[in-house]
Amino acid sequence: MAELDLALVAAFVVLARHRHFGRAAADLHVTQPSLTRQIARLERRIGTPLIERTNRGNDLTEAGAVFLPRAQALLRDADEAVRAARAAARPGRLVVGHSENLFVTAAVRELVHADPAADVTTRVLPCPDSLRALLAHEVDVLLLRLHTPVSDENLRLTTLYEEQPLLVIPVGHRFEGKESITLDDLTGEPLVRLHASGRTGNDIVRERVGAAGPSAAALGDKYELAASGRGAFICSGPYATGIRPDLTTVPIDGVPPGRVVVASRGGDANGLVTAFHTAAQKRLVA
Known part of the structure; x- marks a missing residue:
């Protein structure tokens, strides 16, 4: 199995975005010679050139073009793994997001009553940005209205009730x-x-x-x-x-009808997330 240094992969992704060693080095806060060495190390590890230097500047080789989307996905997966590990390490903390016209007080009170040591905070979110905030780990669980179906397999949805x-x-x-x-x-x-x-x-x-x-x-x-x-x-x-x-x-x-739902990230290891789904079904029904 190929062993890749994620720092080198990240340097390549930045260089692929800029297509210019000087601008990419400035973005990464390193010197241009240092960036050149990093890319060379990555190319040696993979076994093929990724960057082609031409009269017009720097471009991706065929191998580089194939590697780029996988490198981007690799960095996203690594970031997600770190976030998930940190969340699992502090399961006593929960950030509850909600739209400004929906209220989570009763469910939060239920949660804190069941676990007085739990650190539960709430955050009001603009409706169109709330799902983005959930997927970006800015909140752990979310109460919102849905007007269109959501088919994201990375989400866990619990419908509480429908509205006219x-x-x-x-x-x-x-x-x-x-x-x-x-x-x-x-x-x-x-x-x-x-x-x-x-x-x-x-x-x-x-x-x-x-x-x-x-x-x-x-x-x-x-x-x-x-x-x-x-x-x-x-x-x-x-x-x-x-x-x-x-x-x-x-x-x-x-x-x-609009649906009022509780949403969370699928597979979230934080036990308070499941507890909030349960509390919401008990306390936040219409």
Whole structure:
């Protein structure tokens, strides 16, 4: 089995990104001759040149092009192994992430009551970035709403309950007082878009009915835009009502219900993760 020095592999990946020894050396905070020696050592270990020096600069050889994606994957796997080992070494610590309109207090209280020595902290996350934060090990477990299916095999998902999609509109809107509306009713209705990465229920419905609307920088801005009559937006759950007296809601038929789920990384060795899934099923059901 080939023995590879991960520091040399990392140096190669940086050089492959820059295609320039000087810039790569500066990025790695080493001298250019030192980087040249590191790449030469890696090439000797593998047994073939990885970098081709041409008049136009530095390029990957055919072997280097084949090695690059595997080198990147190797570094990611090594980083994941270190993170997992550290998490297993301190199983008494748990960081719980949640969307700003979902509350984890009851489950956290249950967890701490069962294990008073557990170090449990919480963190509010923007909805579109929450899964990224989980996969990046910024949080250990996550409570969020899902509007589209998630098929990531690296995730463990526990569905707690489903919620009726609601359209948030200003008082006096043409939909006020209706028992429900359909997607056809929304044709041409401006829908507010949350200016962030990821697709939300509003984005999905907007694409289906061809509606356009203003962009909001934060969740609170969506309520202001809706109250001023510049655009409605879709949400679900009890937080949609009672936010402010100049807004009301109407149920939407034909839109799949939102799911409130607990998510964690598959295979996480931290016992508090499983304990939180159980506590959430007990304490956070609708």
